[in-house]
Amino acid sequence: MNRRSAKDSKSSxxxxxxxxxxxxxxxxxxxxxxxxxxxxxxxxxxxxxKSKEALCLSLMKERLEELSSKTERIVKDTYNPAxxxxxxxxxxxxxxxxxxxxxxxxxxxKGFTFGADVKKRFxxxxxxxxxxxxxxxxxxxxxxxxNVPETAKIVTAMLxxxxxxxxxxxxGLFNVRGCCEFVLRGLLKNV
Amino acid sequence: MNRRSAKDSKSSxxxxxxxxxxxxxxxxxxxxxxxxxxxxxxxxxxxxxKSKEALCLSLMKERLEELSSKTERIVKDTYNPAxxxxxxxxxxxxxxxxxxxxxxxxxxxKGFTFGADVKKRFxxxxxxxxxxxxxxxxxxxxxxxxNVPETAKIVTAMLxxxxxxxxxxxxGLFNVRGCCEFVLRGLLKNV
DNA sequence: GGTTCACATGAACAGACGTTCAGCTAAAGA
DNA sequence: TCTTTAGCTGAACGTCTGTTCATGTGAACC
Numbered sequence: 001m002n003r004r005s006a007k008d009s010k011s012s013x014x015x016x017x018x019x020x021x022x023x024x025x026x027x028x029x030x031x032x033x034x035x036x037x038x039x040x041x042x043x044x045x046x047x048x049x050k051s052k053e054a055l056c057l058s059l060m061k062e063r064l065e066e067l068s069s070k071t072e073r074i075v076k077d078t079y080n081p082a083x084x085x086x087x088x089x090x091x092x093x094x095x096x097x098x099x100x101x102x103x104x105x106x107x108x109x110k111g112f113t114f115g116a117d118v119k120k121r122f123x124x125x126x127x128x129x130x131x132x133x134x135x136x137x138x139x140x141x142x143x144x145x146x147n148v149p150e151t152a153k154i155v156t157a158m159l160x161x162x163x164x165x166x167x168x169x170x171x172g173l174f175n176v177r178g179c180c181e182f183v184l185r186g187l188l189k190n191v
Numbered sequence: 192m193n194r195r196s197a198k199d200s201k202s203s204x205x206x207x208x209x210x211x212x213x214x215x216x217x218x219x220x221x222x223x224x225x226x227x228x229x230x231x232x233x234x235x236x237x238x239x240x241k242s243k244e245a246l247c248l249s250l251m252k253e254r255l256e257e258l259s260s261k262t263e264r265i266v267k268d269t270y271n272p273a274x275x276x277x278x279x280x281x282x283x284x285x286x287x288x289x290x291x292x293x294x295x296x297x298x299x300x301k302g303f304t305f306g307a308d309v310k311k312r313f314x315x316x317x318x319x320x321x322x323x324x325x326x327x328x329x330x331x332x333x334x335x336x337x338n339v340p341e342t343a344k345i346v347t348a349m350l351x352x353x354x355x356x357x358x359x360x361x362x363g364l365f366n367v368r369g370c371c372e373f374v375l376r377g378l379l380k381n382v
Numbered sequence: 383g384g385t386t387c388a389c390a391t392g393a394a395c396a397g398a399c400g401t402t403c404a405g406c407t408a409a410a411g412a
Numbered sequence: 413t414c415t416t417t418a419g420c421t422g423a424a425c426g427t428c429t430g431t432t433c434a435t436g437t438g439a440a441c442c
Contacts, residue, residue, distance in 0.1 A: 004390095006388075006389070025216050026216070027218035030428085040390075043392065047390075051431080052429095147369075150366055154373050157352040158348075158352045158373075161348040162352065164352065182377040200420090221398085222399080223398090223399085231419095231420075234420070237400090238420075
């Protein structure tokens with residue numbers, strides 16, 4: 001066989017695409033550059049992804065599903081609600097630091113409609129996690145009584161802001177611990 | 192003279208550009224379409240803005256300075272810190288609703304570097320406002336003792352998340368009042 | 383050797399892009 | 413009437429884009 005396995009080539013392309021899309025946005029990213037950075041020809045790239053759009057969607061789906069399942073796994077076996085919230089926030093921020101390109105999901109390129117269903121599913125999923133944690137917190141009397149869906153929406157919105165800040169600030173300048181404490185102060189009964 | 196005054200044409204162009212950039216991002220926006228929507232020719236557009244980049248920067252600057260001065264004006268003559276925070280948040284969210292294009296400032300198009308100085312100046316300004324409010328709150332004993340710059344950073348990050356959520360959710364679904372309360376619970380001594 | 387197969391190439395195409403420029407139009411002043 | 417002037421036009425240019433396709437290469441099997 002030739003140089004690389006199909007699998008290796010595909011993953012090379014995905015890596016390069018990730019970099020390109022996160023640095024230049026959808027329209028700004030360039031198929032020739034992506035191919036070049038993946039050490040493959042343009043034609044070769046098109047063997048694995050039938051279009052730019054398909055490549056970008058595949059990327060987004062992969063990343064969001066990975067983060068979603070990671071979150072679910074860790075949050076599931078944490079029974080203390082306060083701890084669960086903390087974990088929820090730090091998993092998301094850690095993942096953001098590791099994969100800065102996750103910002104793709106927030107982007108507005110090609111209008112908000114691009115990949116809208118994938119993004120929507122992800123955000124709904126995230127909100128459901130938070131709702132579950134808060135409901136448990138309220139039930140066990142650790143958290144304040146509140147409108148659970150509304151509060152979950154606020155907490156996920158805050159998280160979204162933290163994620164953006166982590167992406168925009170030079171590394172380390174953003175304090176994850178402080179964020180968790182601040183959020184918890186809004187939830188806990190006895191601080 | 193011909194059809195319109197230079198002033199009218201320029202403002203028509205800015206309106207069309209705003210729409211284009213916020214809907215399609217920097218690379219996705221199209222000078223021909225912008226000109227068309229502004230009822231002017233491509234050549235005409237270039238009489239007023241020497242390049243796409245200049246047009247976008249001029250737009251961003253205008254919007255951010257408007258919001259910044261609006262914030263300053265209203266926050267300045269509010270002496271109750273809790274009220275000031277509430278106003279700070281709602282001014283920002285109202286402005287976001289009115290000018291959805293503000294999302295330009297959150298974007299990553301053309302790399303993070305595009306318009307970086309304008310954005311940075313704005314965000315620093317915003318953080319300074321928040322710091323001032325918090326410092327006053329701590330001084331008068333209404334707010335909890337805290338690391339002021341760190342806390343201000345967290346609050347502005349949260350605001351950023353709220354702004355994004357307002358932009359992403361269909362109108363009205365996002366509860367401003369609830370956000371303010373949540374943030375204040377993290378700041379106030381006696382809730 | 384020949385054939386098959388998976389993997390790969392890059393020139394070429396068609397269209398879109400930002401930008402320029404020689405020239406137009408009609409109102410205002412002489 | 414002629415000239416000036418502010419405002420405007422849109423074809424044309426060069427470049428870059430996503431995408432296609434006829435072709436190449438070398439390992440594996442017969």
